[in-house]
Amino acid sequence: MSFYGLDFGTTNSSLSTLVNGEPLLIPINPEASDKGVARSALYFYPRKLMISNKVTKEQIITNTFMHNQVWYEGEEKISTGSLAVKTYLNDNKSRHHGIKRKIYTGVYKTFILYTKESGKIVTTEVPDYYEEMDFGTGRLFHALKSALKSPNYKGVRIFGKEYSLEEMIGIFVNNLKKAADAFGNDEKKSVVCGRPVKFSIDLKADKEAQDRLEKAIKSAGFDEVKFEFEPVAAAKYYLSRFPSKGKNVLVFDFGGGTFDTTLMETGTESKILATDGVYIGGDLLNSDIFYHKLGKLFGTEVRFGEQQMLIPGHIITGLRSWFGIPNLNNPDDISFLTGSVKYKCSDPEAITRLLYLIQKNLGFEMYEAIEVAKKELTNKEETKIHFKDDLINIDEKITRQEFEEIIAPRVEAVRECVMRTLEKANLKPEDIDIVIRTGGSSLIPVFENMLKEIFGSDKVTEFDPFTSVAAGLALG
16 A cells, blocks of 8 residues: 655654655745755744724733734734744844733633532632743744653643644644655655654553544645654665564664653564663753753743842743743733842843844744754854844854763763663674664764763664654555
8 A cells, every 4th residue: 555654743744655665855945945844833823813893992902812802813824844944034034022912702600719617609600711931923833753652741722722732733734745746746655653652651642643643644735644653664664775684683772752762682583672762852952951051041040039039940941941931921921020139149140142032032042042052062062052033142152072061961961771772682782783872862972972881883884864763664
């Protein structure tokens, strides 16, 4: 049966198929230099907010409306891949300070207040509402795969319309499918999709994550969906290129969102001996860089008030991901940052930069700058994190040694995962014949050196870090 291989990644995605028995990476992303790799991103273009002329002055002042008093006009337009990121970065240049609106849905939800001694439950009815942030730009969504492991994340409302997580992933995958069908002049209805070894350590949550991904892919136009562990797919592709028998092969698959291992014994029919994984990826390393190298520039070390208190933990947590930063643009946090924190503040300039970062919604741009610097450290001993936007002017030096010290706990967790994989198979490092590094984060020198230290330099090889999973999925 004719099918696609889908590598739906946290950072990038690819689609493949078999042509004359060989995996072919399909050019699904015409905007990119590597047309076979698409950024896993969705951009919803801005639409015009319309407000009824029957609202009160108080509603205008407080930005609080009923659902039938506001609506959006304009085309519902969505882009994906590199075009999504490019469009967002361009549109975000014309952003304004975020405006937060509260919109009541007209529905009442029942909440339990307390239970009487008789056992009677006392409830109350509370009006349901949602909040939206308006920066005058569209909405970018990236790393949607990471949200699959969270059963509490159902979706989001975008310009007045609700989208489930499955719908958003489905829109993205459907765009890939359309490009692939057009390229091959053939509509395929079956797909083999990669998945991490562990979406979650909780088996129920892990199954729910796969079920949600399957639902999303079927909504994209596929009738049949099969799953394969991503490192297993990479191993299949490697063995198709370099056939061998009677050897133990360890796949070290380290991407933007997860790290997975698979240990296989090669033969006429290769046998999986062990798998493992941890939720560590390139995005988490970027978060570590921000906290240790840039955090102080945005107030993470600020002390304020008579007691010289530290910034609240939830603000620091919000800063540790680009998508957490817009969530800080709410009345309570902005009031705190423009009021209480300024009393006897140890670094007022840091708070000014923090407010600008939040209110101008610059989280994605800043984390992109961190990503660029991190990649440069693969081939350089030192580089700089460059990011400039009016009040923010970052030109921060970072060395490879600093980076390795910052991520040392992550390196140790990855090492433990590798050793755990060996233990599951009752094997020792000397029993391993080949170690395959794949995934963008596997290129980071400290992880390569770790593998060489454990297994020996002659056994460790890099193999198509960005496309080996997709290619292996095409093999079924």
